[in-house]
Amino acid sequence: MAIPVVRLVKSLRYALKDMQGIKYSDYELVESINQAASLLYGRLSERYVYAAQKKAVLNIPSTGYAPLPNDFVRIHQIVGDDGELIPTTKLPAVEGTYRIINDTIYATPAMYSLEYYYVPNRVRDLGDNLDVPLSMEAYIQQISLAMFGNNPALAEQIVQQCSQTLAVRELSHFTDAGPVQVLGGKI
Amino acid sequence: MTPAQMVAMVRRFISDEQATGFSTGGNMEQPEGTQELLTYLDRAVDDYSKRQAALGDVRLLKTITGSSGTMLPPDFLMLCGTVPVSVEGRVLRYYDDEGTMPYMPVRYFARLPYVTDYGDTQNIPYQRDQEMSICALAAIYALNKHEFNVSQDLMLLGYGAVNNANAEQ
Numbered sequence: 001m002a003i004p005v006v007r008l009v010k011s012l013r014y015a016l017k018d019m020q021g022i023k024y025s026d027y028e029l030v031e032s033i034n035q036a037a038s039l040l041y042g043r044l045s046e047r048y049v050y051a052a053q054k055k056a057v058l059n060i061p062s063t064g065y066a067p068l069p070n071d072f073v074r075i076h077q078i079v080g081d082d083g084e085l086i087p088t089t090k091l092p093a094v095e096g097t098y099r100i101i102n103d104t105i106y107a108t109p110a111m112y113s114l115e116y117y118y119v120p121n122r123v124r125d126l127g128d129n130l131d132v133p134l135s136m137e138a139y140i141q142q143i144s145l146a147m148f149g150n151n152p153a154l155a156e157q158i159v160q161q162c163s164q165t166l167a168v169r170e171l172s173h174f175t176d177a178g179p180v181q182v183l184g185g186k187i
Numbered sequence: 188m189t190p191a192q193m194v195a196m197v198r199r200f201i202s203d204e205q206a207t208g209f210s211t212g213g214n215m216e217q218p219e220g221t222q223e224l225l226t227y228l229d230r231a232v233d234d235y236s237k238r239q240a241a242l243g244d245v246r247l248l249k250t251i252t253g254s255s256g257t258m259l260p261p262d263f264l265m266l267c268g269t270v271p272v273s274v275e276g277r278v279l280r281y282y283d284d285e286g287t288m289p290y291m292p293v294r295y296f297a298r299l300p301y302v303t304d305y306g307d308t309q310n311i312p313y314q315r316d317q318e319m320s321i322c323a324l325a326a327i328y329a330l331n332k333h334e335f336n337v338s339q340d341l342m343l344l345g346y347g348a349v350n351n352a353n354a355e356q
Contacts, residue, residue: 020243020245021248021267021268021294022243022245022248022267022268024268025266025267025268025269025270025293026291027268027269027270027271027291028268028269124291
């Protein structure tokens, strides 16, 4: 799922009271959406929030290396037929290990399942879609507004709030945590 | 309204329906009479457009989708918001980091077309309020030529008082 940029721009214009586009151009708003998305996803991956994860199939050819996806920020895990690979410092990587240098991953030739933290690609104009789950829309809007208003402190505050909300998003079976909560469980 | 009708309205504003003050005729070489009034109308179009653009009148908005090297349109007044282009002389240059087409359209405030761009019987696409303001402004220019005091007329149009030439700065 992705959010249409035109919808974000519409809500930003509404909040900025500039529906006619007299004061601010579309470009300015699209730029602040890009800033918001990269700030939010940078922070989410720093804090290991699973909501910022993506999965891809990685094919390492016989050369022993392959380019990483272009929205790659940091690795979560890479799994082959024989289980999870562990990082190594040696090249060429031996069976069961991998190494990442810049935007290239080295491992023994095979198909792997790569789970990684991503940052959404930049959007360019109103026809594009921002590669972010729909549930993030309100956060992206608020962070964009804060960035547009040149208020990075407020933006960070909203990012923090968003990280907390999303931190346990993928976990089910949380029952009533009771009046005191320790690491999401009951005392 | 046609240019002839615009001139007639200016004449009504300056009480010159009989064309005694500004005679009929005249040409660009000898700008007097009707030709002179047309010049005042064009000047009024200029001033009115700039003023309305500064106030953010959406009726003056236009869009260009050009590329680097595109000439600014002749009716260009100013850009609307911050857009990723720079203007050198009258040539547009895009800051195009990704290098892909199409370029994002650029919105700008455009000057209204000049009265003299139209033939005598052609309809000028002004709205009624624009016709009135432009004619009133042109009438002020015409009255000013005869050194009437037009400061009150300007104030009525919302143009503020004209400084007395001898006033202390």
